[in-house]
Amino acid sequence: MPDLGLDVLFKGINMQRLLGGLWVSLRISLIAIAISIFLGLVVGWLMTRKNIVIKAVTRVYLEIVRIMPQMVLLFIVFFGTTRLFGWNIDAELSSVIVFSFWGVAEMSDLVRSALISIPKHQYESAYALGMSEGQTYLSVIIPQTFRRLIPLAINLITRMIKTTSLVMMIGVVEVLKVGQQIIEANRKASPNAAFGVYLTVFVLYFIVCWPISMFSKRLEKKWS
Amino acid sequence: MNWEVIQSYLPLYEKAALLTLKIGWLGIAFSIVLGFVCAIIRHYKVPVLHRIVGIYIELFRNTPLLIQLFFLYFGLPKIGISIDAEVCGVLGLTLLGGAYMAESFRSGLESIEPIQTESAMSLGMSRLQTIWHVILPQAISSSVPAFVANIIFLLKETSVFSAISLMDLMFTAKDLIGLYSKTIECLAMLVVFYLLILLPVSIIGSIVEKKLRFAGFGE
Amino acid sequence: MKKIIRKIAAITLAAVVAAALLAGYAFAADDVVYRTVDEIKESGTINIGVFSDKSPFGYVDEYGEYQGYDVYFAQRLAQDLGVEINYISTEAANRIEYLQTGKVDVILANFTVTEERAQEVDFALPYMNVALGIVSHDDRVIRDLSEIGADDRIIVISGTTAETYLVKNYPDILLQKFDTYAAAKSAFENGTGVCWANDNTEVIAFAIENEGYTVGIESLGSADTIAPAVTKGNESLLNWLNDEIKALGEEKFFHADYEATLAETYGLDYEDTLVVEGGVVAAAE
Numbered sequence: 001m002p003d004l005g006l007d008v009l010f011k012g013i014n015m016q017r018l019l020g021g022l023w024v025s026l027r028i029s030l031i032a033i034a035i036s037i038f039l040g041l042v043v044g045w046l047m048t049r050k051n052i053v054i055k056a057v058t059r060v061y062l063e064i065v066r067i068m069p070q071m072v073l074l075f076i077v078f079f080g081t082t083r084l085f086g087w088n089i090d091a092e093l094s095s096v097i098v099f100s101f102w103g104v105a106e107m108s109d110l111v112r113s114a115l116i117s118i119p120k121h122q123y124e125s126a127y128a129l130g131m132s133e134g135q136t137y138l139s140v141i142i143p144q145t146f147r148r149l150i151p152l153a154i155n156l157i158t159r160m161i162k163t164t165s166l167v168m169m170i171g172v173v174e175v176l177k178v179g180q181q182i183i184e185a186n187r188k189a190s191p192n193a194a195f196g197v198y199l200t201v202f203v204l205y206f207i208v209c210w211p212i213s214m215f216s217k218r219l220e221k222k223w224s
Numbered sequence: 225m226n227w228e229v230i231q232s233y234l235p236l237y238e239k240a241a242l243l244t245l246k247i248g249w250l251g252i253a254f255s256i257v258l259g260f261v262c263a264i265i266r267h268y269k270v271p272v273l274h275r276i277v278g279i280y281i282e283l284f285r286n287t288p289l290l291i292q293l294f295f296l297y298f299g300l301p302k303i304g305i306s307i308d309a310e311v312c313g314v315l316g317l318t319l320l321g322g323a324y325m326a327e328s329f330r331s332g333l334e335s336i337e338p339i340q341t342e343s344a345m346s347l348g349m350s351r352l353q354t355i356w357h358v359i360l361p362q363a364i365s366s367s368v369p370a371f372v373a374n375i376i377f378l379l380k381e382t383s384v385f386s387a388i389s390l391m392d393l394m395f396t397a398k399d400l401i402g403l404y405s406k407t408i409e410c411l412a413m414l415v416v417f418y419l420l421i422l423l424p425v426s427i428i429g430s431i432v433e434k435k436l437r438f439a440g441f442g443e
Numbered sequence: 444m445k446k447i448i449r450k451i452a453a454i455t456l457a458a459v460v461a462a463a464l465l466a467g468y469a470f471a472a473d474d475v476v477y478r479t480v481d482e483i484k485e486s487g488t489i490n491i492g493v494f495s496d497k498s499p500f501g502y503v504d505e506y507g508e509y510q511g512y513d514v515y516f517a518q519r520l521a522q523d524l525g526v527e528i529n530y531i532s533t534e535a536a537n538r539i540e541y542l543q544t545g546k547v548d549v550i551l552a553n554f555t556v557t558e559e560r561a562q563e564v565d566f567a568l569p570y571m572n573v574a575l576g577i578v579s580h581d582d583r584v585i586r587d588l589s590e591i592g593a594d595d596r597i598i599v600i601s602g603t604t605a606e607t608y609l610v611k612n613y614p615d616i617l618l619q620k621f622d623t624y625a626a627a628k629s630a631f632e633n634g635t636g637v638c639w640a641n642d643n644t645e646v647i648a649f650a651i652e653n654e655g656y657t658v659g660i661e662s663l664g665s666a667d668t669i670a671p672a673v674t675k676g677n678e679s680l681l682n683w684l685n686d687e688i689k690a691l692g693e694e695k696f697f698h699a700d701y702e703a704t705l706a707e708t709y710g711l712d713y714e715d716t717l718v719v720e721g722g723v724v725a726a727a728e
Contacts, residue, residue: 005302012505020507066376067422069383071394072414079407079544088476088545113369151331152370159377162288166384169622171541173495173532176291180625181503184496187628188652194629195302198295202287209286298626301633309619309635389621389630395601399620402536402602403610405563407543 005192021175025164036103044111065105073098078170095167114149147223154216158209240396251317259325284323290384297388332367365436372429476545477674492547495532496625512704513551536602542674550672555604567684568722569668576643577660585638586659598636605640692721
């Protein structure tokens with residue numbers, strides 16, 4: 001049995017520190033997810049409207065988010081806002097801002113594409129049956145939209161949780177950075193700590209994200 | 225903005241962009257192949273393999289690329305498996321992308337109602353013909369938006385390669401900022417280069433998306 | 444076709460917005476934000492940027508506490524200011540950025556004084572001597588940079604003086620750059636690169652603490668010093684720091700710091716070579 005460097009986890013309060021680090025990432029993603037879901041639904045619905053101004057504005061917003069890596073956005077918000085506006089935003093808040101900015105865009109795009117994926121005849125048939133616009137949305141369009149939306153939205157949620165691992169790059173001490181600190185402080189006593197620690201972080205993320213994915217699968221099955 | 229600075233950094237950024245593109249597209253090409261194979265295995269429930277593929281997909285969809293890379297690059301050598309940074313980058317992107325592509329493609333396959341297969345077969349088509357002429361075109365077209373999103377997602381994910389010392393765009397920008405503190409120029413060039421790489425993909429992606437929307441009838 | 448045109452228009456607009464933001468960013472870049480000594484005292488907390496993965500200068504122990512030579516000094520600063528410390532974990536390449544955007548009040552992250560950096564931040568009096576050093580694996584000890592082959596790579600950490608020095612003086616040597624100490628060391632252990640160039644303090648410590656490594660080059664480049672840095676123009680804090688360092692010299696504070704944090708690694712032999720007391724660098728021997 002090779003030395004897997006797992007012993008460092010049981011030294012001092014190292015395991016507790018790793019979990020604490022994980023909570024830092026999770027807290028950031030949970031706040032950002034809540035904001036994203038709420039605003040994403042609104043913005044996504046707006047995007048299917050015919051209003052040209054709304055269309056233009058959301059398009060531009062979406063394009064910016066769609067093609068800029070989150071890491072670039074993190075750097076711009078974290079270092080840029082202080083320079084531009086003199087706001088001193090700490091690393092965690094910067095992360096929440098960036099992840100919400102990104103999440104709302106992706107979420108609204110999902111909502112939009114779910115809405116437009118509903119064939120026109122569904123609306124037409126509903127109207128032909130004498131339903132009002134509100135009724136059509138409530139009992140015909142929204143239920144179908146949700147079924148298409150949920151798997152993708154949950155995919156986005158796990159993606160957001162996973163992407164919070166980037167916040168280490170702007171100095172948030174989250175699970176990965178704690179992991180590095182542990183490896184560093186125990187380099188001599190436990191030279192293989194890199195294997196054990198990174199494996200543990202890998203498993204921790206899996207434990208968090210997997211149940212969420214499973215939940216979405218069950219929903220998907222139940223509804224189809 | 226200091227244009228001289230920008231000019232002097234340009235070659236470095238170009239080199240970095242090429243690396244980003246090289247690893248990005250290699251990884252994406254492999255992940256499309258991997259994803260396609262995995263999706264077929266999953267959808268048609270190939271014995272044994274579909275379990276293994278299932279575990280693989282769950283593992284890699286539910287962990288961040290950054291951690292996967294750290295584990296591959298820093299962790300594995302501790303048990304005697306050393307992988308070169310570039311190979312590690314392509315491998316990491318392929319494994320991550322494969323899992324995502326597989327799921328997108330599978331949900332495309334599953335969105336096709338069984339009645340289509342039944343109707344096609346009742347028209348006298350063979351199983352392969354049904355898959356080729358009826359199922360695949362629809363599955364591909366309905367998974368195109370997700371595919372395009374995946375490609376853009378994967379290209380953006382290349383920005384974490386900096387963690388394993390690959391001199392991609394993000395790393396070059398951070399490195400130059402650390403060396404010469406020309407933050408504004410460095411960040412501006414970073415944005416411009418990512419725009420150059422990702423804008424065409426985004427544009428082509430949405431054109432293809434529109435062209436291939438023949439699955440939804442009734443429009 | 445119309446849709447494609449519209450799409451391209453949207454994208455162009457997106458690019459323009461991005462460019463405008465950046466331009467605004469460029470014009471506002473000269474506004475520096477910092478807190479004076481009084482403001483720090485009033486807030487009750489000082490933000491100090493230290494390394495969290497650079498043992499024995501700045502690291503975190505298994506109880507989650509910051510430790511090391513830099514940290515020992517940081518604790519004293521906070522104590523004398525009568526404030527709490529908020530440690531901010533920095534990476535080498537971020538240090539200037541953190542000061543310029545006011546994210547930290549002081550950088551105590553083993554920050555070597557260089558001319559280039561002095562244009563961006565203000566350095567207080569030094570508290571440690573440093574030069575560059577190169578550590579290699581025992582099976583191939585690099586004793587001179589001329590031994591580096593065309594395909595060999597030297598590991599450096601992005602944003603360190605070792606990187607600047609090699610880029611400037613040996614542009615043909617291939618560098619393998621990492622952004623954290625932890626990453627660089629792990630990669631070096633795993634056999635990436637033929638050697639690792641860094642502050643000599645750091646590579647000596649590494650060779651002492653880990654088996655199988657030899658410092659082939661103990662001193663490279665110019666003899667430099669390490670000093671606290673503050674945001675450019677923050678004179679109140681700079682003056683306070685300078686007075687503090689001078690005062691600490693009276694009680695041989697940095698010798699005590701060395702003995703508490705570094706002696707375990709280096710032994711006492713390096714004490715007088717490394718420590719700078721009262722901000723006065725001893726004449727070169």
